[in-house]
Amino acid sequence: MKSIYDIQTLEKRIRDPYQRKKLLNAYLKKALPPEECPEPASEFFQGMELVERHDSKTDGATKLVFQCVEDGGKVEAVVLRIASGRTSLCISSQIGCAADCQFCATGAMGLTRNLTADEMLDQVLLAKRLLREEGRRLRNIVIMGMGEPLHNETNLFQCLETLRDPRFFNISENHLMVSTVGIPDAMLRFREHFPAIQLALSLHSARQDIREKLMPIARFQTLKKLKAILPDLGNSMIEYLMLKDVNDSPEDLAALLDFLQGTNAHINLIQFNAHPSAKYKPVSLDARKAFGDSLKNAGFKVTLRYSLGEDIAAACGQLGEKKEIRTVSD
Ligand code: SF4
Incomplete structure (x- = not known):
């Protein structure tokens, strides 16, 4: 079976550029089901199947559970229907994760394996098909679901190349974002390869001792190393989960003000979402606002981020957590 995302295979199989374009438009851009696309659409292999769907009762989030055809491994992606009418999709890059961030349900699973570029792209394609049925267009894609994307660099790069x-x-590159725990060498390679794609650094603390407790990877990827590369990354997006x-x-x-001094960072102050394996508590909204105001007064752009999908364990840090949920066939 062939991959629809492989241009060499496509060019060999469909020699006429017009026919090739017609197939790709129907299959990927319009996200029509294969049976409604021109042949040879049925020849192409899909590496992921949508096996569960969980719709939030409180907001516009939907958690999608995908199963890898190759080995049955499962990953999750989240559709976010934002009040402005825009739709975003958060996809996974690994089955599990080795980074072991202490506040994250995926981290507690450990790493099973990297997803292939095709498996990442299939999450986008299958979500697009679903949204098409609702008459919605997918606008933004963020790679901040299960896994550390820069631990799967080759496949991540290939996936982003195909998306753009x-x-x-x-x-558009402006509608793509990758979030990382902070691996300086890989971040620099990313920036060289994709100058316009947003790269968000999950900082969560600008104190080395605290950061090491929250994110064991910080022992090697120190704040000192991260600070040294910030100027080379361009506009920095900083994720700060408030605990x-x-x-x-x-x-x-x-410490945060000191770390960001001299940058024009945009800081997202993220609400913590409790889950059974977490030992942390969320910060009150007033305290988060006050923290944000101090950052704003120092000249930084600040967003207080509210996670969607908490009731379906689809919010930041909750992916991979087991919950009683409804399947697509219900
Ligand atoms: S927060 Fe991201 S990098 Fe950290 S353990 Fe969870 S999935 Fe991995």
């Missing part, structure tokens, strides 16, 4: 390729998905009595004190704020 005008012949395939043709998604009560862990990273919300005046000392934490001072």
Whole structure:
């Protein structure tokens, strides 16, 4: 079986450029089901199947559970229907994760394996088909679901190439984002390869001792190394998950201001979503606002981020967590 995302295979199989374009438009851009696409659509292999769907009762989030055809491994992606009418999709890059961030349900699973580029792209394609049925268009894609994307660098790069390729998905680089725990060498390679794709650094603390407790990877990928590369990354997006009595004190704020000094970082202050394996507590909205105001007063752009999908374990840090949920066939 062949991959629809492989241009060499496609060119060999469909020699006429017009026919090739017609197939790709129907299959990937319009996301029609294969039976409604021109042949040889039925020859192409799909590496992922949508096996569960969980719709939030409180907001516009839907968690999608995909099963890998190759080995039965499962990953999750989240559709976010934002109040503005825009639709975003958060996809996974690995089955499990080796980074072991202490606040994250995926981290508690350990790593099973990297996803292939095709398996990442299939999450996008299958979500697009679903949204098409609702009359919605997918606008933004973020790679911040299960896994550390830069631990799967080759496949991540291939996936992003295909997403932005005008012949395939043709998604603007401004609508793509990758989030990382912070691996300086890989971040620099990413920036060289994709100058316009947003790269978000999950910082969560600007104090080395605290960060090491939250994110064991910080022992090797130190704040000093991260600070040294910030100027080479362009506009920095900083993710800061606020945890009560862990990273919300005046000392934490001072360390963050010091770390970001000289940059024009945009800081997302993220609400913590509790899950059974987490030992942390969320910070109150007032405290989060006050922390954000101090950052704003220092000249930084700040967003207080509210996660969608908490009731279906689809919010940030909750993916991979087991919950009683409804399947697509229900
Ligand atoms: S937060 Fe991201 S990098 Fe950290 S353990 Fe979870 S999935 Fe892995």
